[in-house]
Amino acid sequence: MLAVLSGLTAVLLAFHRAVPNSPGRLGSLIEAFLPWFGIVVLFLLVGALLRRSALALVAVLLPVAAWTYLFGGLLLPAGAAGAGDLVVVQHNVSDENPDPAGTARALVDAEPDLIALQELVPPALGVYEETLAADYPYHVVRGTVGLWSKHPLTEARTLDIKPRDIEEPWSRALRAVVDTPQGEVAAYVVHLPSIRIGAGGLASARRDESAELLGRALARERAGTVVLAGDLNGTVDDRGLAPLTSRLNVAERGFALSFPAALPLARIDQVMAGTATVAEVRTLSATGSDHLPIAARITRH
Structure with missing residues (x-):
């Protein structure tokens, strides 16, 4: 189950633009809170560690990679300010x-x-x-x-x-x-x-x-x-x-x-x-x- 949830989360993160915006502008609603999928990824990772399942651990790497690709850069320190900034x-x-x-x-x-x-x-x-x-x-x-x-x-x-x-x-x-x-x-x-x-x-x-x-x-x-x-x-x-x-x-x-x-x-x-x-x-x-x-x-x- 953890492997399936990990796969679905990774697909949603990587292909959120493919989610249809009808009915109810569902795609926009998901995208508004997309960074918070990091919490889902964290729970999946903890679950995989607790179960000590190699398959679950490998599977959870997919949403980890997807979230990191989308939002990991925002966590990095910014460069030094320039005089003309x-x-x-x-x-x-x-x-x-x-x-x-x-x-x-x-x-x-x-x-x-x-x-x-x-x-x-x-x-x-x-x-x-x-x-x-x-x-x-x-x-x-x-x-x-x-x-x-x-x-x-x-x-x-x-x-x-x-x-x-x-x-x-x-x-x-x-x-x-x-x-x-x-x-x-x-x-x-x-x-x-x-x-x-x-x-x-x-x-x-x-x-x-x-x-x-x-x-x-x-x-x-x-x-x-x-x-x-x-x-x-x-x-x-x-x-x-x-x-x-x-x-x-x-x-x-x-x-x-x-x-x-x-x-x-x-x-x-x-x-x-x-x-x-x-x-x-x-x-x-x-x-x-x-x-x-x-x-x-x-x-x-």
């Missing part, structure tokens, strides 16, 4: 955050070059602007998303990633050009629609539609270096984010599980880069949000 903090601050000033100060303590925020609403928006102004003199806000920068910002504009079935005003994406000492960077700040898990499976149609619209915008991008930061309501393994992950690089080191803050199960807050490498990603201390902030170090090619 760009540090980006991403945080969904929550529109119910009781301490926006404390949240802003916590993000500044990480000393990033860029801070990308979502769920910015009055009057908290004014608090963020006031608290961040001294260290981040350049900022732009569009709808409920904003970007703060140590470097000048130009060409700021709203991106239309609104799902077709949303009729009310909805503005949750922006693009701006950051004039860094190492050259211009096109920065995207986004908040994709929420997903829900229910009896019918994973409800992610709106998120997937917005991801597709954002992917089209990225395909038209002509800047040399691109940075995307946002609450994407999905992990980088989720096929629903393929329009983004097929065009941008994701973190090479670090799990940085960001949601929910009380017991993080998945990293749905992401920093990705084009013509650059996301060398590492890590979580920061909890704030008044239901998300943990993440900090990413980007190395340009």
Whole structure:
């Protein structure tokens, strides 16, 4: 039985893209929690050791190898930081955050070059602007998303990633050009629609539609270096984010599980880069949000 379970787990890890997404977007649901299959692999390994079965031990090496291939690199130490690296903090601050000033100060303590925020609403928006102004003199806000920068910002504009079935005003994406000492960077700040898990499976149609619209915008991008930061309501393994992950690089080191803050199960807050490498990603201390902030170090090619 252990050998059979090991084989099935290895097949699921290695060929998760072959799992159909219908009904209930089953494939996306599995991919959202794919790293946690490591716990299954650990139990299989312990079971094989307790049974002292040579067949079970050999069989469990298959899911061990599959998991290590997919996620083992995230556990390795990151390389040394370079002088031209760009540090980006991403945080969904929550529109119910009781301490926006404390949240802003916590993000500044990480000393990033860029801070990308979502769920910015009055009057908290004014608090963020006031608290961040001294260290981040350049900022732009569009709808409920904003970007703060140590470097000048130009060409700021709203991106239309609104799902077709949303009729009310909805503005949750922006693009701006950051004039860094190492050259211009096109920065995207986004908040994709929420997903829900229910009896019918994973409800992610709106998120997937917005991801597709954002992917089209990225395909038209002509800047040399691109940075995307946002609450994407999905992990980088989720096929629903393929329009983004097929065009941008994701973190090479670090799990940085960001949601929910009380017991993080998945990293749905992401920093990705084009013509650059996301060398590492890590979580920061909890704030008044239901998300943990993440900090990413980007190395340009």
